[in-house]
Amino acid sequence: MDLPASEEPDAPAPPPGLRALLPSREFLCSSKGQLLLAESVLSFITFICYIASSAASFMMAPLIEFLLALFLFFAYSSKLNEKFKGIYWPLTDFLRCVTAAIIYFAISIAAVSKYSDGASKAAGVFGFIATIVFAVDFYITFNDLVTFLKQGGSENATEAQKSEDEASDSDSD
Numbered sequence: 001m002d003l004p005a006s007e008e009p010d011a012p013a014p015p016p017g018l019r020a021l022l023p024s025r026e027f028l029c030s031s032k033g034q035l036l037l038a039e040s041v042l043s044f045i046t047f048i049c050y051i052a053s054s055a056a057s058f059m060m061a062p063l064i065e066f067l068l069a070l071f072l073f074f075a076y077s078s079k080l081n082e083k084f085k086g087i088y089w090p091l092t093d094f095l096r097c098v099t100a101a102i103i104y105f106a107i108s109i110a111a112v113s114k115y116s117d118g119a120s121k122a123a124g125v126f127g128f129i130a131t132i133v134f135a136v137d138f139y140i141t142f143n144d145l146v147t148f149l150k151q152g153g154s155e156n157a158t159e160a161q162k163s164e165d166e167a168s169d170s171d172s173d
Contacts (some may be wrong), residue, residue, distance in 0.1 A: 023077030
């Protein structure tokens, strides 16, 4: 009975090539991966709608948000956040989401109320949907930040308490 080529122990692994750029399946199935993918897609669609509309002056914000979401998508999927410890990734992501939600909300209101063409209205609707997605992302990121700070604060407090106890013990001797 012959084993298939994929089960042979001596079979060489296929070269990574472009497959190395693809995110892992586990990241794509995670909530963070799905949110970043939705943010990228919605930002790109909104960008295209603004280009086709008479509200083309608003196209820069969706373009920048698309590029930032795409960068963070590949940074998280390739685990750059674990390699570069100098950047506090959750705080960076939180600030990006907060500013994106506020900017999308403002330009969507302006696009829907000020311009009458269909592409502007579509950009406004996609902008409102993107606002909701960014708001969900910053809510989840904020909860992660609070949890991290509470854990970090309690660890620092116990370490400070231990050092104070040791100092008081050495003073009493």
